[in-house]
Structure formats: structure tokens, C-alpha cells
Amino acid sequence: MKKILSILIVSAALFSCEEVIDLEVKDGVNQLVVDAWLTDEDKEQSVKLTISQPYFEDAAPKPALGAEVIVYNQDSTAHVFTDPNNDGVYTYKPKAGKFLKENEQVALAVKYENEQYYSLSQLKRVPKIDSIAYEVFSFPIAPPNGGPKDGFLAQFYANDPVGEGDTYLVRSYKNDTLRFKPTDITLAYDAGFSPGSKSDGLMFILPIRQSLNQTLFSDKDKLKVELFSIPTEAYYFLLQLRQESSNGGIFATPLSNIPTNIINLNSKSTKKALGAFFVSKVSTFETVIDKSKARPKQ
């Protein structure tokens, strides 16, 4: 919806302008940041720990070193993450099929500077991606993001399983380059955008299916789609992450903090962490664009 409004605003506000300015803000207290998004895949899993910094500081975030990071299955099986390169990236290589199970509750425990943090997440189901189709497409004018004017508009086909409350994230790769811009993260609640849309059990709605097209594809481009199941709190975390990343203009909403699901075990401690921990199952589908297979222009 915001998209439609912003398109209209762009066309309406012929006289508007955006300028980067210097702004002085008070610094707050730096906090531990947990960046933990795990999947049930067999590849190496990582948890990144950093320290937050003053908003306008340009330096790279400082790693949080010397922490203990453990992921527990629902049956308390522990998986210890280590920081081999001493750069705050704590990794773990699971054995095939022996990491996370569908529907189970997974816990993350982090011990850092004598504070203990924990977080819970659930591994939810994800539907299979059935296919990818593409059609010949041309923009009336060259798109401002530098993509081609003529090419192929792709969409994936998948169905949300029956049962309300499934939440997803969609990502795509063009020729192995991940396209994950914070301003246009694609989130789905059942087959639609939001809980209000009552789209349970449908095929993902068209704008979600077509969300791969940050730019149009060309012949022989490799296209890969990833559909992640995410827990509900991750849906809201990412929703707000997107909101705060694209929050300008006439219809901006007040800045508000992105919620976290990282909790200090000692509720009386003044040290709170930021970030999020969640676990996903993932479906992928890959194809190479073949112009002879493209649907004709509509």
C-alpha cells in the first residue's frame, strides 16, 4: 500500500527534494547486538555478535568477542557455536539432518560479559515452490534503479498451506547475487501481506509472486528464489525493520524502536540486548531464463 502511495507521491510532488544533512543527536549506551538467523539446512550456521554504536558513526560495528553461544533443541541437545576467526561470528557446522526439526521450539543462549541472554524461536513449515514462470515485459521508461527497460518479468508459484498464521520471507538471487534491500523486503502473512488479508491457503498473491523483479531479468540470467518460513515475531521484526528503513516523505510514521526477542536472563539487569534470533525452513527454486520459454507480452 505504501508503495502505491509513494508512486503517487513521486508523480505528484514535482517540486520536492531530499537533501542529506548533518544532524547532531545524543549518543545512547552501546548494547550487545545478536544477529542470529538460522536455517535447518546442513550448511554452516552462524550467529554474529556485535556492539551497537552511535548512529552517525561511520566505522564498522565492533565485534563482541569472548562470548559463549549455544543453540538448544527442544530436547535440550546442545549445539556449541565457536568464533574461530575471533571476529564475533560464531559458527557451527551441523551434521546432515541432525540440527533442527520442524515445529520444534529452539533456544539460543548467549553469555557475554557476565550477562546471560536467551531467546526462543520455532521452526515452522514451509511450502514447496512449484515453478518459476516469466513473461516478456517492457517498462514505458527506463527504470530509475538502473535495471533494463526490456526483459522478462518473473514470478514463482507456491501455495500457502491451510491453517492461519504462517509467515514467510522471500529472497531472490540474480546470477548468484543476493538481492535483499532493507527497503523492499518481501514478507508474507499466509498468502497475503498482512493478517487482515485473510489469505490463508491461497496461492501467494501476485505482488508476492512477482517480488523477485527488483530489476527485470535478461535471457540466460540465473534466477534463484528462496522462501523462508519465519516465526510470527520475526515477521513483525522484519516488518518494522523495513518500515524504519523506508520511513521518509509525507506519510512517514513516527520512529519507533524495532522490538527484540533477545532477553536478559536477569530481568533486573540494566544491560539489554538488541537484534533478533529466529529459525527458518527454506524452499528454493532455481532456473535459467530461456527466452524461448517466456510467455508472450500481455
Add this chain to the structure above:
Amino acid sequence: MINQFRTIERFYSDNFIKNRFKNYLFKLNVRNTFLSDYKESKYLKMSYFTKPFNFKHFLFFLFVFATANPCNAQTNFTISGKVSDAKNGEGMIGVNVFLKELKIGASTNVYGFYSITAPQGKYTLVVSYIGYNSVSKEYTLDNNQTLNFELTEEGKLLDEVVVTGKREDDNVKNVEMSVNKVEMKTIKKMPAFLGEVDVIRSIQFLPGVSSVGEGSSGFNVRGGGIDQNLVLLDEAPVYNSSHLFGFFSVFNPDVVKDVKLIKGGIPATYGGRVSSILDVRMKEGNSKKPEFSGGLGTIFSRFAYERPFLKEKGSFIVALRRSYIDILAKPFLNSDLKGSRFYFYDFTAKTNYKINDKNTIFLSGYFGRDVFGADFGFNWGNSTTSFRWNHVFNNKLFLNTTVFYSNYDYSLDSDLSNENDQDSFEWKSNILNYSIKPDFNYYLNSKNTISFGGQAIYYTFNPGQATAVSGGQSRSIGLDSKYAMESALYVGNEQKLTDKLTLNYGLRYSFYSYMGPGTVYTFNENTTPGERKAITSTRTSEKGEAIKNYGNLEPRIALNLGINNSTSIKLGYNRLAQYIHLLSNTVASSPLDVWTPSSNNIKPQLSDQVALGLFKNFSENLYESSVEVYYKTLKNQIDYIRNADLLLNPAVEGDLMYGIGRAYGAEFFVKKNKGKLNGWVSYTLARTERKIDGLNNNDWYASRIDKAHNISVVGILDLTKKWSMGTTLSFSSGTPASFPTNKFAWQGIALPHNYTDDRNTYRIPNSHRLDYSATRKNKHALFGKGESEWVFSVYNVYNRKNPFSVYVRQNPDDPSKTEAVKYSVFAAIIPAVTYNFKF
């Protein structure tokens, strides 16, 4: 209830009256309490419709007032009639009719009607109005008489010295305070954005009025939100006063006759919003001769036709405005854009017919719409229709009954041309209401003018009906419609206690019922404020069932104490209740925002305002000046949890937070009424705060509309008969903003975080702007007839890039880097030319 009795007791000491009134309130209360038990909707409906028109109660009120003012033993007679504009026969509002010898008078009501009662005798009757030549008439009053007057506009010849009546000191003498009237004449000479004369933009130059930023929709009055202004077009409320997201207001300047903004001391006649009343009256149509008028502007082209009919017993006006960028652009669009739509228009019509001396009827309508789209469609608009009947019972009792319909709706369609039947999305939403509103003016005697009446409004809220089709499967996402009935009874009296002291006091009782059918939600009220409240139970209510009732007594009082002929002190207090709320979480309101009724979860908003003012005129009323201070408190203000889902969300009430508000300030105003150079300077010093449970540690914080300083200068210079110039200068402090203290990285994305989680602790830079306009009048219009003018305007003369907002973002090329951005809506010098004609 006990408190309400106490208030009333102070008002009425007479036991008889008290008991009757008590009885009435008691009955009302009992009825409210048991309403939900009445399952028969028939009873309910009847009681709702009949209650506001139970005139028995009014008679008691009248009785009180009448006995409070024992009549003179002398024989009194009444002169009454109508004052109209000689040029076009339009009834004139607020004209002073004055008996020189007795120094008593009256002003005409919104239909041009006046009534004065005085003892038998010889008098000089003076009829005067700013900008018009006064009429003075020797008159022997020895029976009840109807006297109609026609006034002619002054200043047709600039060099001529016009002797005007004494009553241009209206702002000092009148008990009204916190009221600003802007003449359409003036509005038309003020520089306008893109040359489009705009009522809402013009009133933003008045003291106490501001907006969140250039180009935003609506206006804010004394710390109130845009939904807290009752915008009336011929007595029908307009729910969205903007075209193009707020760039232009919906009122066609060619049909607007009178604009009045009431910011405080709001009389009992008005109710339903807590901050202000913007009362816009449409022209009645020229009752003397047919007239075409119109204009070609940068954005709109306008055309209006008005004429008398049936031997000048009736007249009508029709006016159409349409933007024409799309028509001009069409030849230049290639085939892919051919289907794109981009236009907005409004159609306004009004007719009146004078049945006889005692009865006049009016019918007015407004229909406006904004349409945007290419493959998808998006359109929204207001429509209103009001029918009014003016009835003069006798020379003392005047009745206007208004019946109106008002609707605001929008719809979205993802696939306008229906090319794809497998995937589409359609969404409609609207607020619709019907109302009946009888208003009486009773000119009891020369010291008392009583007004009384009532109103009943039936609302239908349709927050969203959507149909989504995905992969050929269709789902309808229907939010229940919500229904409500708002009714009110009021009585007020303007009483001249002594030569120096005038009072205007009144009482309004508003009664509101949130009605079935629909789903009634209850939420977990023990939720930590700021978190989403979960639904604890739902039930289905029956048609006509009163789910929740609210009633509010709204006392109003205003006082004018004359110090001398040119100075007065005024004091006003009003309480107002508002039962409907605009859910909007964005800086500027968007056309998608949804109105929602008070319910079992949302309580009605209440405001109490006290205002004190000093009014003084100088140099024989050439200059008028005023200083006013006000203090306003607001209850049951709505805010939103983070990530609030306000659209198509059945549990939207779980995403709301509640709190209180306060606003206070001082307004300074100097106006030069006449002469070659006229205009005004205004300065407002103000503070607007909110205190919401779950925000800013439950402390007071600056509201997003808070602006400490607001300065406006409006100057109109009538250079010659041909040329006139207009200039406006405005300055306003920056609005509050929230910025992060820290950033943190998540998946390589830099995200903002405010360690203290405080809102609105920073200010964006100040705004200021200078605009010019010049009008050249031509003797002849098209085809050598009538008159015409060229209007040249320059908006933002010194090219100031005023900030609309300042926000932070990730660097577009590297989301791990952060920066602050100043966003300006108008960052250019914007010149425009408009051609207007009339013949």
C-alpha cells in the same frame, strides 16, 4: 451523573425547572442504562429519531430565559427582515442592524435574517457591514414590521471617501471570541500556490492555525488534530478537505460566499468535534441576473453559471472545477501510459427558492473526486447534499432545518482493465452519514437572542471491503460495517446584561450510541501499554442493538465586558465532545485513513478550553487588534502502537493507545480593515503536548503538531483601479521529530535504535516563505462583455527549501552506512498565471 446535576443546579435555581430537568436527565439515563436490554430495534429507532425533536424540553428552557428577563411595561415592537447584497441578491451574514438612539442592535444570521425589538418611538436604523456602504433610515416604530435591506459594495471607486457606519467595531462589541472571518475578496487576492485560490491554505495565515508541513492535508487549530475540526460545507461535514493528498482544498473559490473559523467560545449550536469549526457557506446564486464566471489556472479550469429563475423568486449556481494536466499530457504519452489517469475534479451546485416571505428552501450539493491510476486504480472523494428550509414563524422566531447526506469514500483496484482474472485486488472503504438538524433563533427582546435546536446523525462506517483473487481463487476480506447514532439537543442565549456586559451561554447535551449489527470485540486490557492487545472475546450484536452509549453535557459560555467604545475584554469557556476518530499514523494524513466510531473500546474525545482576550480598535476602527490566551485540555486522545495495522484489520482497536493532551498559547493579531493597503499580522506562541500510556515513560511530550512560534503577514495593496498586489510571509518553528541515538547491524543492515525510546525530543529546522501575487483587472472579458482579470503569482519567492521532515536512513548504496535527510515538499520557486472572467 451527580456532577452533571451540580452543574445544572448552578445554572438553574428554580426548583420546578430543576425537577423537570432532573427528571428528563434521569429518564434519559435510565433509558441509556437499559437500552441494551431492549431487543426490539423498532423501539430503539423510534426513540432515537424522536428524542432530538422533543420540543417540550425546549419550552422549559425558554421559560427559564424568558422569566429571567422581565419584560418592560412599555409596548415593544419588532422590526425584522433580511439583508442581502444588492449586486447578486445573496443573503449577507453578520451584518449589523442598529438603532442609533438606543444603541441596541442585532446582526444577521447565516441566512441574512435579523430581528430587533424596541419600545415604540422614532429611531434611526443603521445597517452596516465592512466593505459595504451603510444604509441609514429614519423610522417610526409603532407596529411590528418587516424591513429588508440591500447593501452595495463600497470601494468601487477608490478615490471616493465612503462614510461607513459606526458598527465596524464588531470585533470589539460582539461577544464572539476566537473567531476569524476571512472575506473571499481577501482570499482571492492573497498569493496562492500554483495560482489556485485555496480556502484551507488561506486560513493557515490566521492566528492559532497551523499545519504539520507544506502540502499536508487539513489544518490544526490550537493544538488539535486535523480530524478535530468540523469542516462544514453548507452545514454538511466534509471528511477529507483535500485534493491531491493535501495540495489543494476541495472548496471551489467561485462558489464560496463566507468562511468562518471558530477556535474557541464555540456556541452551543455547534458540536461533534473538539477543536474548531470551519463553517463554509456557499453562494446562493445570483438572483438579479444570469452570470457566467470561470477561469483558467495552472492546475484547474473552472466554470460557474448562476442565474435567477421564476421571476427572481429563486436562483441557482452550478460550478465545475477540473484539473487538466492529464488532458494536456495525453498526446505525449506512449501507448503503455495511455491508460494512465491523473485528475481531480469537483462539482458544486446550489439552488434556492423563496416560496413566500416566510419560507425559503435551499438545496446544495458537492461532489468531488481524485482519480489516479495506470494499471491499478485509486480514487477518493467526498460528496455532500444538504437541503434546508428557512421558516420565519413570526418576526421573532426563525427556523432553519437542515437535512444532509455526507459521504467520503475511496477505492483501490489492482487491475483496472480486468486483464487478469486470476489475480486482482479490490478495496473499498467509506464513511456515510445522514442527519437532520433543526435550529431556531428566537429574538426574545432587545437583550436576549435565544438559539435552540438539535441534531441527529446516523453514521455508517465501512472500514474496508476487499476482494482478493490469487491464482483464480477469490477471498473477500470484509470488515464489518459499524453503525452509530449521534444526537444532540442544545439551547443558548446571547444576553445583554448591561451596556457593557454581554453574555452568551448555552448547554448542549450530546448522546451517542454505537450500534449493531456487527461483531463486538473485547480486548485484554491488562496488556502492557504499547503492546498489541489480544482479543479476549467476540460476540455478534443484533441490528439496532445499542452496544455502547455515551452522553456528555457540554456547557458553553462567553462573556464580553466593554471597557470603552473601542476596547473590550472577552472570556470564553467551552466543552466539546467528539465521537468519531480518524485513524492516522502518518505525519500527514493520507486519503486511505479510516474514520472509526467510538465504541466499547474507544471512548469519545473531550476537550475543555478556556480563552481570555483583549480586543481593541484604533483610528476609528481602521485597525483592529486582539490578544488572546487559551488553555485547552483533551481527553481520550488516540495514539498507535509500533507496527500498528490500521487498514483492513478487524482488531484495529487492539493497536490503539490512549492518553490525554493539553495545548496552550497566546495569539496576537492586528488587522487593517480598509484603505489602499490592508491585511494583517499575526503571531502565535503555542505549546501542544500529549501524554499517552506507554509512550515516553508516560510523561508529557511535544505532540507532532507542536510549533512554538507562528508568524504570518498578509498584505493586500490596491494600487490602482487596474492593479492590486498581494503578499504573504510566514514563519513557523520546526515540528518535533524523533531520531535514533544508536545503530545496530542485523544481516548487514544498519538499523536505528533510540536508547531512551523517547519520542519527539528533537526539532526540525524552522520554515519560512514569501509569496507574491499581482492582479490586473480588465474592463472586458471574453467577447467584450463583463470583466476579467489576470492573476500572476510567485510562491516561495526566495526559493527556500522548507523542511517537511527530517529523517534518517541507510545510505541507498550501502545499507550498512547511515545518514540524515531533509525532505522538502516544495523546493522551487513556483510561478503561475491564472485568467478569471465573469460576464
